[in-house]
Amino acid sequence: MGVEGIGASVKRKEDRRFITGKGRYVDDIKLVGLTHAQFIRSPHAHAKVKGIDSSEAMKMPGVVAVLTGLQIVDDKVGNLICGWAITSKDGSPMKMGAWPAMAPETVRFVGQAVAVVIAETKNQAKDAAEAVVVDYEELEAVPDIRAAIKQGAPQLHPEAPGNVVYDWHIGDEAAVKGAFAKAANVVEMDLTNNRLAPNPMEPRSAIADYDTAEEHYTLYTTSQNPHVARLVLSAFYNIAPEHKLRVIAPDVGGGFGSKIYIYPEEMVALWASKKVGRPVKWTSDRTEAFLTDHHGRDHISKAEMAFDRDNKILGLRVKTHANFGAYMSLFSSAVPTYLYATLLSGQYVIPAIYAEVMGVYTNTTPVDAYRGAGRPEASYLLERMMETAARQLKVDPTELRRKNFITTFPYQTPVIMAYDIGDFGASLDAAMKAIDYAGFAGRKAKAKSEGKLRGIGVSCYIEACGIAPSKAVGSLGAGVGLWESAEVRVNPVGTIEILTGSHSHGQGHETTFAQLISERLGVPISQVQIVHGDTDKVQFGMGTYGSRSLAVGGAAIIKAMEKIEAKAKKIAAHALVASEGDIVIENGEFKVAGTDKSIALPMVALAAYTAHNLPDGMEPGLKETAFYDPTNFTFPAGTYICELEVDAGTGKTSFVNFVAADDFGRLINPMIVEGQVHGGLAQGIGQALLEHAVYDTNGQPVTASFMDYAMPRADDLPSFQLSHTTTLCPGNPLGVKGCGEAGAIGASAAVINAITDAIGNNKLEMPATPNRVWHAIHSEAQ
Amino acid sequence: MPTVDLTINRKAVSVDVEDRTLLVHVLRENLNLTGTHVGCDTSQCGACVVHVDGRAVKSCTMLAGQAAGCDVTTIEGIANGDELHPMQAAFRDNHGLQCGYCTPGMIMSSIDIVNRYGGQLDEATVRHELEGNICRCTGYHNIVKSVLDAAGRMKVPKAAE
Numbered sequence: 056m057g058v059e060g061i062g063a064s065v066k067r068k069e070d071r072r073f074i075t076g077k078g079r080y081v082d083d084i085k086l087v088g089l090t091h092a093q094f095i096r097s098p099h100a101h102a103k104v105k106g107i108d109s110s111e112a113m114k115m116p117g118v119v120a121v122l123t124g125l126q127i128v129d130d131k132v133g134n135l136i137c138g139w140a141i142t143s144k145d146g147s148p149m150k151m152g153a154w155p156a157m158a159p160e161t162v163r164f165v166g167q168a169v170a171v172v173i174a175e176t177k178n179q180a181k182d183a184a185e186a187v188v189v190d191y192e193e194l195e196a197v198p199d200i201r202a203a204i205k206q207g208a209p210q211l212h213p214e215a216p217g218n219v220v221y222d223w224h225i226g227d228e229a230a231v232k233g234a235f236a237k238a239a240n241v242v243e244m245d246l247t248n249n250r251l252a253p254n255p256m257e258p259r260s261a262i263a264d265y266d267t268a269e270e271h272y273t274l275y276t277t278s279q280n281p282h283v284a285r286l287v288l289s290a291f292y293n294i295a296p297e298h299k300l301r302v303i304a305p306d307v308g309g310g311f312g313s314k315i316y317i318y319p320e321e322m323v324a325l326w327a328s329k330k331v332g333r334p335v336k337w338t339s340d341r342t343e344a345f346l347t348d349h350h351g352r353d354h355i356s357k358a359e360m361a362f363d364r365d366n367k368i369l370g371l372r373v374k375t376h377a378n379f380g381a382y383m384s385l386f387s388s389a390v391p392t393y394l395y396a397t398l399l400s401g402q403y404v405i406p407a408i409y410a411e412v413m414g415v416y417t418n419t420t421p422v423d424a425y426r427g428a429g430r431p432e433a434s435y436l437l438e439r440m441m442e443t444a445a446r447q448l449k450v451d452p453t454e455l456r457r458k459n460f461i462t463t464f465p466y467q468t469p470v471i472m473a474y475d476i477g478d479f480g481a482s483l484d485a486a487m488k489a490i491d492y493a494g495f496a497g498r499k500a501k502a503k504s505e506g507k508l509r510g511i512g513v514s515c516y517i518e519a520c521g522i523a524p525s526k527a528v529g530s531l532g533a534g535v536g537l538w539e540s541a542e543v544r545v546n547p548v549g550t551i552e553i554l555t556g557s558h559s560h561g562q563g564h565e566t567t568f569a570q571l572i573s574e575r576l577g578v579p580i581s582q583v584q585i586v587h588g589d590t591d592k593v594q595f596g597m598g599t600y601g602s603r604s605l606a607v608g609g610a611a612i613i614k615a616m617e618k619i620e621a622k623a624k625k626i627a628a629h630a631l632v633a634s635e636g637d638i639v640i641e642n643g644e645f646k647v648a649g650t651d652k653s654i655a656l657p658m659v660a661l662a663a664y665t666a667h668n669l670p671d672g673m674e675p676g677l678k679e680t681a682f683y684d685p686t687n688f689t690f691p692a693g694t695y696i697c698e699l700e701v702d703a704g705t706g707k708t709s710f711v712n713f714v715a716a717d718d719f720g721r722l723i724n725p726m727i728v729e730g731q732v733h734g735g736l737a738q739g740i741g742q743a744l745l746e747h748a749v750y751d752t753n754g755q756p757v758t759a760s761f762m763d764y765a766m767p768r769a770d771d772l773p774s775f776q777l778s779h780t781t782t783l784c785p786g787n788p789l790g791v792k793g794c795g796e797a798g799a800i801g802a803s804a805a806v807i808n809a810i811t812d813a814i815g816n817n818k819l820e821m822p823a824t825p826n827r828v829w830h831a832i833h834s835e836a837q
Numbered sequence: 838m839p840t841v842d843l844t845i846n847r848k849a850v851s852v853d854v855e856d857r858t859l860l861v862h863v864l865r866e867n868l869n870l871t872g873t874h875v876g877c878d879t880s881q882c883g884a885c886v887v888h889v890d891g892r893a894v895k896s897c898t899m900l901a902g903q904a905a906g907c908d909v910t911t912i913e914g915i916a917n918g919d920e921l922h923p924m925q926a927a928f929r930d931n932h933g934l935q936c937g938y939c940t941p942g943m944i945m946s947s948i949d950i951v952n953r954y955g956g957q958l959d960e961a962t963v964r965h966e967l968e969g970n971i972c973r974c975t976g977y978h979n980i981v982k983s984v985l986d987a988a989g990r991m992k993v994p995k996a997a998e
Contacts, residue, residue, distance in 0.1 A: 733975055760877070767976075
């Protein structure tokens with residue numbers, strides 16, 4: 056390892072602009088002639104739009120236009136799509152309700168846009184929006200999954216009778232039935248996975264700029280995947296052909312999944328920019344973010360697990376209802392199916408699994424992938440089941456897990472996933488050692504003598520990252536391939552630019568990716584520039600989500616580097632009058648092995664571009680492109696253990712310790728990896744203790760600001776003790792697995808298992824607020 | 838429109854703004870100081886924290902007119918040329934930021950915390966004092982480390998007992 060190569064905790068290259076206030080986020084950008092958009096949004100969860108009167112608004116100062124849903128439909132802007140086709144048990148395709156960018160006739164969730172005001176200033180747009188009169192005829196709304204699938208429930212979409220999007224299943228129902236028939240013990244649970252609002256700190260923003268002469272659009276947007284945005288806007292929304300649409304995602308202030316999707320606001324901004332002939336900017340405020348950024352989770356499940364006499368798992372049966380909100384968002388359909396039920400084997404040998412998932416429309420904000428996306432729901436369900444089973448079977452929860460761990464690889468689960476490698480015992484051991492698991496009984500007794508309820512909770516998670524290969528996801532219904540591209544440009548002076556289709560919105564790609572180059576060429580990372588987030592610069596890419604950037608995007612960089620090195624070695628060998636096979640690369644020099652002959656990278660690069668003396672037939676230049684399609688998912692896994700105390704008088708939870716032992720394969724920058732884990736843990740703990748996007752029975756959101764929705768703050772969280780165990784991923788050239796979501800996937804079960812251990816009552820749902828915990832303590836133990 | 842005179846990052850400025858204009862909008866829109874961010878509109882998240890007469894203030898909660906005659910410092914004004922403020926350096930050195938959006942407000946609040954406590958801080962105090970700043974990326978672990986590190990570097994006089 057070089058000082059800035061693989062394994063070095065190099066300080067981040069991108070930090071200087073952020074700590075000096077020089078970051079460049081979408082809302083920071085100003086264009087000549089800029090106008091501002093303010094949306095008029097439905098205050099009702101379900102209503103007919105009878106009419107929109109904008110006559111007074113049009114007279115107000117600075118107003119340029121008021122545009123409505125009827126107009127956007129008339130102009131044939133396409134309806135929003137869902138990009139992953141799921142087929143129900145009965146073979147029928149999922150039922151898609153039409154979703155225009157602004158509602159022409161019917162609104163189906165609070166916050167859905169019906170019109171937009173374009174004005175000279177933001178304040179003028181806001182003032183005028185208040186003068187737009189919308190005549191609504193309220194309809195009965197249904198925000199709750201159980202209520203939505205009842206006979207006689209209000210119907211959201213004529214296309215989806217009974218509000219059912221799909222009724223899907225996976226696994227072998229008969230085999231599971233057989234497993235339960237011979238079970239010595241059965242464990243059953245009803246579980247709720249609470250709805251969350253993603254809340255990246257930067258609200259979404261878009262600036263659309265139509266060039267009349269060139270008939271060309273530029274969209275600056277808060278996107279995790281600008282090329283996917285361009286593809287969808289072009290191919291499905293009829294905004295412009297791809298070569299007439301440039302999408303730029305500059306610095307983006309967090310995403311966590313919520314900035315994957317192409318939202319109505321971006322479509323409207325583009326369309327409006329052409330309509331008014333000027334650039335249009337829209338920036339969300341926080342309440343708009345709560346209303347319109349797609350939410351996460353929101354499952355209710357029933358789970359049953361069968362054990363034999365020896366406490367080995369025989370089978371798992373799960374029935375889950377997933378709330379999709381009012382419309383099917385871009386990747387939503389895949390989340391409770393192929394990203395959830397395929398992970399229900401966890402770290403365990405489970406010979407038979409059968410899962411049924413019903414997706415349901417409700418009058419709420421659309422639900423899609425949020426950090427972890429399906430995997431947190433699977434992990435939470437399974438790890439609460441394991442803990443509950445251990446208590447029911449009266450065995451230590453770590454021993455029950457260990458007894459059932461998968462120990463030979465590759466391992467084919469009954470639910471599609473084929474785990475390539477792992478060592479689950481190693482991460483369990485590491486976490487138990489870190490928290491002194493053996494000493495817990497003593498600590499609990501001591502706490503009890505002091506009047507405190509102390510508990511410990513374990514969570515052994517596995518997840519699947521780098522969703523791929525493309526052929527496999529295509530066969531499961533994905534509308535896109537999930538490869539990644541990279542281009543490596545060695546400039547004539549020897550500096551290097553890496554163009555990647557991944558997008559960094561906090562993950563530190565500018566540093567990590569540069570370290571990959573430093574490792575191979577021995578050049579300092581200061582000589583390497585990472586270019587991303589602009590469809591005019593980077594040819595194509597699938598963006599960043601599912602912890603895929605390094606395992607897929609980084610692997611593409613390595614593939615391009617291999618081509619660069621092969622050509623550069625030929626040039627060096629030619630210049631040094633040596634054999635290509637004798638050239639080795641060390642510290643930025645191309646050397647003839649075993650001699651003192653060498654040529655520095657800048658001289659090789661210069662030779663490539665002057666082309667005065669290249670090997671016969673060689674093209675000038677030193678630039679290579681690669682597309683990388685993985686051979687399998689990657690499978691990060693680990694163990695989290697939480698120790699905490701509960702105040703029986705108030706129900707308040709206080710952390711004593713939280714340890715994480717993760718196996719992410721090879722670590723490129725351990726500092727950045729640990730930062731990713733910290734953030735993931737905070738979101739998992741936030742789900743467990745604090746966060747809940749709540750609707751009242753009429754579909755009114757009651758948590759639409761940071762005053763109401765409990766974001767984790769510094770004093771809600773402990774410091775974390777992290778460690779790593781390592782099995783190298785065999786599926787990609789870097790041996791990496793992905794680290795962005797693990798914390799959010801594994802943490803929530805550890806916390807709830809610890810609280811239920813402390814209070815001796817297993818009947819507890821997330822978020823485990825002091826109120827809920829107090830009631831659990833003071834109700835009859837389960 | 839009324840004119841507001843104030844000092845921003847040691848420079849006297851004069852801006853014509855509507856009465857309802859917030860200080861944060863003067864900074865971002867009139868003066869192009871876009872390092873100060875808006876994250877919540879309800880004074881909860883602290884992305885907009887600046888210093889007004891040396892104290893941390895949420896600039897989304899202060900009218901520009903209220904800042905008339907005041908000495909305002911933003912994230913763009915705390916480094917000494919190329920030399921970072923110790924708090925900026927500590928955030929970089931301890932990986933106290935990821936997406937960077939909350940970072941300017943975090944740094945401005947943290948400087949104020951260290952000043953108020955005369956550099957005498959422990960983890961619990963830092964966590965409590967950061968209550969008004971929300972970060973979604975870091976889980977605060979490295980932010981807390983950054984503030985404790987900077988408290989040692991800033992050499993502020995100890996607070997009076």
